[in-house]
Amino acid sequence: MCGIVGYTGPREAYPIIIKGLKRLEYRGYDSTGVALQNSGLKVYKKKGRVAELEDMMIGKDIHAHTGIGHTRWATHGEPSDRNAHPHSSASGKLAMIHNGIIENYAQIKKELSNKGYTFSSDTDTEVLLNFIEEIQKNNQCNLEEAVRIALKRVTGAYVILLIDETHPDTIIAARKGSPLVIGIGKGEHFLGSDATPMLEYTKEVVYVNDYELAIIKPDELILKNLGNEKITPYVQKLDMELAAIEKGGYEHFMLKEINEQPETIYDCLRGRLDITTGTITMAGVEKEMERLIHANRIVIVACGTSWHAGLVAEYIFEELCRIPVEVEYASEFRYRNPVIFPGDVIIAVSQSGETADTLVAIEKAKDQGALIFGVVNVVGSSIARASQAGAYTHAGPEIGVASTKAFTAQLAVLTMVALKLAKQKNTISEERYLHLVNELHAIPEKVAIVLESAPLIKALAEKYKDAEDFLYLGRGYNFPVALEGALKLKEISYIHAEGYPAAEMKHGPIALVDENLPVVFVATRDSFHEKVVSNMQEIKARKGKVIAVINEGDTDTAAICDDVMTVPEANEIVAPMLSTIPLQLLAYYIGLAKGYDVDKPRNLAKSVTVE
Numbered sequence: 001m002c003g004i005v006g007y008t009g010p011r012e013a014y015p016i017i018i019k020g021l022k023r024l025e026y027r028g029y030d031s032t033g034v035a036l037q038n039s040g041l042k043v044y045k046k047k048g049r050v051a052e053l054e055d056m057m058i059g060k061d062i063h064a065h066t067g068i069g070h071t072r073w074a075t076h077g078e079p080s081d082r083n084a085h086p087h088s089s090a091s092g093k094l095a096m097i098h099n100g101i102i103e104n105y106a107q108i109k110k111e112l113s114n115k116g117y118t119f120s121s122d123t124d125t126e127v128l129l130n131f132i133e134e135i136q137k138n139n140q141c142n143l144e145e146a147v148r149i150a151l152k153r154v155t156g157a158y159v160i161l162l163i164d165e166t167h168p169d170t171i172i173a174a175r176k177g178s179p180l181v182i183g184i185g186k187g188e189h190f191l192g193s194d195a196t197p198m199l200e201y202t203k204e205v206v207y208v209n210d211y212e213l214a215i216i217k218p219d220e221l222i223l224k225n226l227g228n229e230k231i232t233p234y235v236q237k238l239d240m241e242l243a244a245i246e247k248g249g250y251e252h253f254m255l256k257e258i259n260e261q262p263e264t265i266y267d268c269l270r271g272r273l274d275i276t277t278g279t280i281t282m283a284g285v286e287k288e289m290e291r292l293i294h295a296n297r298i299v300i301v302a303c304g305t306s307w308h309a310g311l312v313a314e315y316i317f318e319e320l321c322r323i324p325v326e327v328e329y330a331s332e333f334r335y336r337n338p339v340i341f342p343g344d345v346i347i348a349v350s351q352s353g354e355t356a357d358t359l360v361a362i363e364k365a366k367d368q369g370a371l372i373f374g375v376v377n378v379v380g381s382s383i384a385r386a387s388q389a390g391a392y393t394h395a396g397p398e399i400g401v402a403s404t405k406a407f408t409a410q411l412a413v414l415t416m417v418a419l420k421l422a423k424q425k426n427t428i429s430e431e432r433y434l435h436l437v438n439e440l441h442a443i444p445e446k447v448a449i450v451l452e453s454a455p456l457i458k459a460l461a462e463k464y465k466d467a468e469d470f471l472y473l474g475r476g477y478n479f480p481v482a483l484e485g486a487l488k489l490k491e492i493s494y495i496h497a498e499g500y501p502a503a504e505m506k507h508g509p510i511a512l513v514d515e516n517l518p519v520v521f522v523a524t525r526d527s528f529h530e531k532v533v534s535n536m537q538e539i540k541a542r543k544g545k546v547i548a549v550i551n552e553g554d555t556d557t558a559a560i561c562d563d564v565m566t567v568p569e570a571n572e573i574v575a576p577m578l579s580t581i582p583l584q585l586l587a588y589y590i591g592l593a594k595g596y597d598v599d600k601p602r603n604l605a606k607s608v609t610v611e
C-alpha cells in the first residue's frame with residue numbers, strides 16, 4: 001500500500017527515484033510524486049501512474065542530490081493531484097511522504113485548525129506533517145526531535161520520509177507497521193518500501209524496525225528509538241538479482257510468474273525434500289518440533305490468496321497430522337477476542353510478509369502465548385521477523401498484483417511441514433509418506449506440462465470473456481482451488497465470480513444457473529470425483545455451461561463438459577498445485593482479452609499494509 005523511495009548522495013536523485021517508483025508501483029498506482037532538494041524544496045505530483053509524472057517532468061529542472069518519491073494507494077481522500085504525495089508543510093520548508101494510516105488524524109486536524117492551519121488536501125499525511133512543523137515551532141527543536149514527539153502522539157501505521165529545505169542532504173525516516181528498507185552505498189543511501197529500488201546500487205541493507213527513527217545523510221546513517229537512544233543498524237546482505245524483478249521477455253509479470261512455477265516450486269523443495277533418503281529438512285520446523293507436534297490445534301491466519309492456501313493446508317494437516325485446524329481471515333481474527341491457548345500454533349501465511357491484518361493478528365496471538373510459525377515469501381519482511389519460527393516459500397519477487405507463484409509455493413511449503421510433522425507424530429504410514437514425498441517431488445515437471453495448454457486456455461478465454469458472472473465449484477482439496485480461481489477472475493477481469501463447495505451449490509447458488517452462466521468445476525480424480533461429476537450433471541440439467549479442470553485422459557468426465565482444461569494425474573493432496581494453474585491462465589487471458597492492465601488491476605495493491 002503506497003510505495004516510497006528516497007535517495008541522498010552524489011548521484012542525480014531524480015532518475016533513481018523514478019526507476020524505484022516504477023518498481024514499487026505494484027504497491028499502489030493512483031497518483032505519484034517527488035520532492036527534490038534543488039536550490040530549495042521542489043514538489044511535483046500528479047494523479048495517475050509514474051509514467052504520467054515522468055511526462056509532466058519533461059523540461060523541468062530535475063537536478064538534485066537528495067529527494068523522495070511516492071506512488072499512492074488512496075486511503076484518505078480520492079486519487080487526485082492535490083491528494084498525491086509528497087505533501088508540503090504550511091511554511092513550505094518541509095515535504096513528506098507516508099505509507100499507512102494515521103488513525104487519530106481527525107483529532108489532530110481539529111487542534112491544528114483551531115490554531116489557524118488550513119489544509120490543501122484531504123489526507124492524514126498533510127495533518128501529520130503540519131503537526132510536526134507545529135511542534136518544531138513551539139518547542140524550538142530540530143526536525144528529528146519534532147518527529148519523535150509527534151509520533152508518540154499518533155496512532156496507526158506509518159512509514160514516513162521527510163526532507164527539510166534547511167538541511168538539504170538529510171532525510172528523516174520513521175516506521176511503525178509499514179515496511180522500510182535502507183540501502184547502504186559508498187557515501188550514499190537509498191530508501192524504499194522494499195529493496196527493489198536499490199538492487200543495482202547496493203546489496204547491503206538495513207530493515208528498519210517499528211518505533212525506529214533514522215537520520216540519513218550521504219555518509220551517515222543514525223538509527224534511534226523513539227526514546228532518542230541510538231541503535232546499531234543490523235546490516236544484512238540482499239539475496240536478490242535484478243533479473244528477478246524484470247519481465248524477462250514476457251508481456252506481463254503475471255504471465256511470467258505463472259510460467260515460473262515449475263522453477264519456483266522446485267526452488268521451494270530444493271534443499272528440503274530429498275527423495276533418495278525420503279527426508280524433509282526444515283530448520284524452522286525442527287527448531288520448534290516439540291511444540292508443533294504437541295499442538296492442541298493449529299490456527300492458520302491469512303488474507304486473500306494466502307487464506308486459500310491456508311484452507312488447502314487445513315485439509316492436509318487434519319488428514320496427515322490429525323491436529324484440528326482452523327483457518328481464519330486475519331482481519332476478523334484480530335478484532336474478535338479469539339480464544340487462544342498457550343498450546344496453540346498459529347501459522348501465518350503471507351506472500352508479502354507485510355499484510356497489516358495478518359501482522360496484527362499474530363502479534364495478538366503471540367501475546368497470549370501461542371507459537372507463531374510464518375510461511376512467508378519476502379525475506380526479512382515484518383511477518384517473517386515477528387514469527388518465532390517459519391519457512392520461507394522462496395518463490396522470488398512476485399510483482400503482478402494477483403498472486404500466482406506465491407500461492408503454489410505456499411502449498412508446497414505447507415505440504416512439506418504437514419508431512420514432516422505427520423512422520424514425527426507417527427500419524428502416517430511409511431509407505432504413504434514416501435508416496436507423497438515422491439508425488440510432491442514430481443509436481444514441478446507436471447506444472448510444466450499444464451503450462452503447455454496455455455494456447456487452448458487462451459481460446460477458452462476468448463469464448464467466455466463476455467460472460468457477466470462465473471461460478472467456481474470444487475470439493476475437498478479442490479474447494480479452495482475453486483475459491484482461488486474465482487478470486488483470480490474477479491481481480492483480473494472484473495467479472496463477478498463466486499467460489500463454492502460443489503455440494504453447497506444446491507443450497508442456493510444453483511438458482512443462478514441458466515444457459516448464460518459458465519460454471520467452472522475443479523474436477524480432478526480424487527476421493528470426491530464421482531460426487532463432483534453428479535454436481536456437473538445437475539448444472540447440465542439446468543442448461544448451465546460446464547467448463548472443467550480434469551485429468552488427462554478422463555474422457556468420461558470430458559463427455560459431459562462443454563469445455564475442459566487438463567492436468568496430469570497426481571495424489572489429491574498435491575493436486576491443487578496443478579489444478580490451480582489453468583485457472584490462473586484463464587483469468588489472465590480473459591483479463592487480457594478485455595483489454596485490462598492485468599499486472600495492476602483497478603483498486604488493488606500488492607501489499608496491503610493498511611487494515
Ligand code: M6R
Pocket residue numbers: 303304305306307349350351352353354355358401402403404491604605606607608
Ligand atoms: O501478501 P499477502 O499474502 O499477505 O497478501 C494477502 C492478500 O492481500 C493477497 O493474497 C491478495 O488477495 C492478492 N491480490 C491475491 O491475488
